[in-house]
Every structure is written in C-alpha cells, then in structure tokens.
Amino acid sequence: MEHVRVNLGSKSYSIHIGHGILESAATHIAELGHTKVALISHSEIAGLHGKKLVSGLRAAGVSVLQINLADGELAKNFSEVERALSEMARECFDRSSLVVALGGGAVGDAAGFIASLYMRGIPYVQIPTTLLAMVDSSVGGKTAVNLKEGKNLVGAFHQPILVLADPDVLGTLPLRHLQASVAEIIKTGVIRDPSLLTMMARGVPEDWSHAIKRCCEIKASIVEADEFETTGLRMLLNFGHTIGHAVEACAGYSELMHGEAISIGMVGSIFLSVRHAGLSPAEAKQITDAMALHSLPLCWNKLDTDSVMEVLMRDKKFASGKIRFVLAGNIGDAYVSEKVTLDDIREAVEVCKG
Ligand SMILES: NC(=O)c1ccc[n+]([C@@H]2O[C@H](COP(=O)([O-])OP(=O)(O)OC[C@H]3O[C@@H](n4cnc5c(N)ncnc54)[C@H](O)[C@@H]3O)[C@@H](O)[C@H]2O)c1
Incomplete structure (x- = not known):
C-alpha cells in the first residue's frame, strides 16, 4: 500500500493507493465516525464496485443512502445536484453526515460539489474508479458542474477528507x-x-x-x-x-x-x-x-x-x-x-x- 499526504493545515488528508483497498474501504470510512453516509455514484459503477462497500458500512452500523447520478458529464449538472441534495434532506442528513464519491472524475466532481453545498459544506471521501480520477481529479478539492456556456464554470474548492485508490477497479474500465x-x-x-x-x-x-x-x-x-x-x-x-x-x-x-x-x-x-x-x-x-x-x-x-x-x-x-x-x-x-x-x-x- 502506498500513501501520499496532502498537507493543507486543518484540511490535510491522506491518499491511500493499493490493490484490494476497496475491500477494506468500509472499515476506513466507518473509522471516520459518521453515522450517515450518502454514497454518490453511477448505477453501473455502484453495481460493479459498490456492493461490498455498502454492506460493509451497514454491518458497521452506518446508515447508507445510495444516490446514483447520470453517467459521465451528465452527472455534472445542476438538476442532478439538486436531486441529490433533496434526497439527502429528505433522509435528514445533517452536518455530521458524510458523502462518499464512488466513480470517475465526473461523479467525483459532482459529489464533491454536492458535499460543498449541503448545509454549507459537509465532509466527503473520494473513491476514484477511473485512472484519470486516481491520478488527478480525486485530489486537490476542485469540484464542479458544467453550464451549457462552458465546462466547470460553477464549482467550489472543497477538499476531501480521504482518498482511497484501488487499481484493481480499473479491471472493469473500458x-x-x-x-x-x-x-x-x-x-x-x-x-x-x-x-x-x-x-x-x-x-x-x-x-x-x-x-x-x-x-x-x-x-x-x-x-x-x-x-x-x-x-x-x-x-x-x-x-x-x-x-x-x-x-x-x-x-x-x-x-x-x-x-x-x-x-x-x-x-x-x-x-x-x-x-x-x-x-x-x-x-x-x-x-x-x-x-x-x-x-x-x-x-x-x-x-x-x-x-x-x-x-x-x-x-x-x-x-x-x-x-x-x-x-x-x-x-x-x-x-x-x-x-x-x-x-x-x-x-x-x-x-x-x-
Ligand atoms: N477536479 C479536478 O481536479 C479534475 C481534474 C481532471 C478532470 N476532472 C474532470 O473529470 C471528468 C472526467 O473524468 P473521467 O475521465 O474519470 O470520466 P468519467 O467520470 O466520465 O467516467 C468515464 C466512464 O467510465 C465509467 N466508469 C467509471 N469507472 C468505471 C469502472 N471502474 N469500470 C467501468 N466503468 C467505469 C463511467 O460510468 C463513465 O461512463 C471531467 O468532467 C473532468 O472535468 C476534474
């Protein structure tokens, strides 16, 4: 397992990189101590890589709300963001809740933006599932959605609290x-x-x-x-x-x-x-x-x-x-x-x- 630390004072976080790390992701996340988690993904990615995470979190006593966004760039859209925020509100998410982004850069950017907005900002974890998200987008805290006028025109700087990158998930990536x-x-x-x-x-x-x-x-x-x-x-x-x-x-x-x-x-x-x-x-x-x-x-x-x-x-x-x-x-x-x-x-x- 490899570790990289992003040193940003009180906003510092770790990136863990390792084969099979997704298997222990539920333990890593449960250790953070949040009782409610919104797992934001896309249905196909969640189906391929989210099942163990969800069952592991539930077994650890964490309540999990699964939210699937539209695929690819379509996730980075205000209507998708609003839908996710409403689902979280209906489930009484509060400041102590956590967002977990499971997906490529598009899911990560949108989920990070959702976390930055909900109650003026709640923490989130990135679990990148594309190589691009592992080498770039899951790190650094840039979150965004697109407007028809241009890409990433709306967003926030909101750093994740943890990044878990498992190269094994790349096996299903086209x-x-x-x-x-x-x-x-x-x-x-x-x-x-x-x-x-x-x-x-x-x-x-x-x-x-x-x-x-x-x-x-x-x-x-x-x-x-x-x-x-x-x-x-x-x-x-x-x-x-x-x-x-x-x-x-x-x-x-x-x-x-x-x-x-x-x-x-x-x-x-x-x-x-x-x-x-x-x-x-x-x-x-x-x-x-x-x-x-x-x-x-x-x-x-x-x-x-x-x-x-x-x-x-x-x-x-x-x-x-x-x-x-x-x-x-x-x-x-x-x-x-x-x-x-x-x-x-x-x-x-x-x-x-x-
Ligand atoms: N925030 C940043 O700093 C930053 C940096 C670079 C890029 N980005 C953003 O990242 C986005 C692009 O991300 P991307 O290249 O990861 O594309 P993507 O998130 O659109 O994913 C590409 C496709 O792969 C699928 N997929 C993802 N993981 C999979 C897996 N393990 N197995 C099978 N299918 C899988 C997705 O469902 C999607 O259809 C762009 O919106 C870009 O602006 C952000």
Whole structure:
C-alpha cells in the first residue's frame, strides 16, 4: 500500500493507493465516525464496485443512502445536484453526515460539489474508479458542474477528507477510458516529471500504482503551494486544458472523452511551447509519440476553429481579459506565459485539426 499526504493545515488528508483497498474501504470510512453516509455514484459503477462497500458500512452500523447520478458529464449538472441534495434532506442528513464519491472524475466532481453545498459544506471521501480520477481529479478539492456556456464554470474548492485508490477497479474500465486517462499522466510528466513521461513512453505499465502515486505526489505539492490557484502554480495543471476544454465542449461532451480532448489540447500547447518557450522539436515528438503509443488522439478533423475560439473566450483563465497560457520549455518544466496571443491560439487550434 502506498500513501501520499496532502498537507493543507486543518484540511490535510491522506491518499491511500493499493490493490484490494476497496475491500477494506468500509472499515476506513466507518473509522471516520459518521453515522450517515450518502454514497454518490453511477448505477453501473455502484453495481460493479459498490456492493461490498455498502454492506460493509451497514454491518458497521452506518446508515447508507445510495444516490446514483447520470453517467459521465451528465452527472455534472445542476438538476442532478439538486436531486441529490433533496434526497439527502429528505433522509435528514445533517452536518455530521458524510458523502462518499464512488466513480470517475465526473461523479467525483459532482459529489464533491454536492458535499460543498449541503448545509454549507459537509465532509466527503473520494473513491476514484477511473485512472484519470486516481491520478488527478480525486485530489486537490476542485469540484464542479458544467453550464451549457462552458465546462466547470460553477464549482467550489472543497477538499476531501480521504482518498482511497484501488487499481484493481480499473479491471472493469473500458480500454478507451483507460487510454484517455493516460493524457493526464503525460500532462503531469510534461509539467513536472520527465521520468513519468519516460514511464509512459515504455508502454502500458504492468501495475499503475507507481504512476498513480507519482501523479498524486506532484499534484499534492502543487495544491499545497497554491490551493486556490492564486499564484499561478496550480494553473500548470491546466497544460493542454485551455484548448482541450473548448474542444470537449464543441464535441458536445459526448463524442470525445475528457482525456481525449485534453490530448488534442496538449498538441496545441506543444505547438505553442515550441514556438514561444523553446521546447525542442525532439522533446515535442517524445511527448506526442508517448501519446500516440497509448492511442490518444493527436487531432480531430471535425473541429470548427471559430466555435472553439468562442468557447475558449469564456474560459475562466480568460476572464480577466489577460491571456495566461501554460507552456513547457522542457519536459518537466512548465510555466505560465502571458506572451501567447489569440492569433497564436487560433493557429494552434488549426494544428489540432490535423
Ligand atoms: N477536479 C479536478 O481536479 C479534475 C481534474 C481532471 C478532470 N476532472 C474532470 O473529470 C471528468 C472526467 O473524468 P473521467 O475521465 O474519470 O470520466 P468519467 O467520470 O466520465 O467516467 C468515464 C466512464 O467510465 C465509467 N466508469 C467509471 N469507472 C468505471 C469502472 N471502474 N469500470 C467501468 N466503468 C467505469 C463511467 O460510468 C463513465 O461512463 C471531467 O468532467 C473532468 O472535468 C476534474
């Protein structure tokens, strides 16, 4: 079993990573001492991985309310959030109750948001079930729902109190989802750790635990230094996301998976990094080769540049009118640049069309 600690004073928490940890999740959660738990998931995930957790919690005397959200991005929706909050209210949940998120990044983001809202904030535990959620979204406390105007436009910073990541649950994850998740691992390598990129360039690891641990360590160190994304450091985690989120929105949150859209967005960021940050073409190729090895898309020919630019302008990162774009000068060394212009980004989007 691997452990990573996120040090945030009174909001500090542990991430436990280990094969079979889901088997003992009920014990870990019961030990937290909450008598009422809302297990927020999706019906299929709950069916595959939630049964033992529910029976274990009930056997430990914890009352469990099971709430299943719509699948994927459809979970990150106000009507789903409201439905869950109402169910909790009807069951007389109070400040001493706990939310447990069992699912991928979408369930985790929505459940975290629900926990942040109920009675102005109750604690929650993340049990990520996709590789993407294990290496990225379950850590750091960013919770969100989408608006039709853009992704993650509404949310709250609300840190979990515990994260339990069991790589065994990845056994039921469809291959395309597993591959899409690798985009966030490659992103973490590009911004902070060349060895992660080297690991991904070797192919699919026999055991994901090391990649999960390394990504959690890196994300923890960034979140510890810039929890609320005020200094710019946390923005580094958005490498590839500015264009990627716009691409995802233009694809209607359905045709491309989140990681695939981020992969396409990273191609744009790599193009701009070569142009403005001195990233060598050899390193750029090293990154895109690793992405291709994991079957990540490097372009999408259905992209409409004007639509992408329109969505992109509503991105939170453009809200102040100043364009702050994450570039990498070398693999493992990313920074926030203010030199990138809208015309540059338009060109990068053209590159993403292939
Ligand atoms: N909060 C953050 O810091 C952060 C960071 C990165 C991404 N995100 C968000 O994460 C979301 C994407 O998350 P995702 O890639 O995990 O996708 P997802 O949550 O949409 O899950 C993908 C699909 O896999 C299914 N699934 C999940 N676990 C499974 C399992 N073990 N077996 C079988 N099927 C399973 C889900 O039901 C869904 O259909 C996006 O909304 C993105 O914005 C958030």
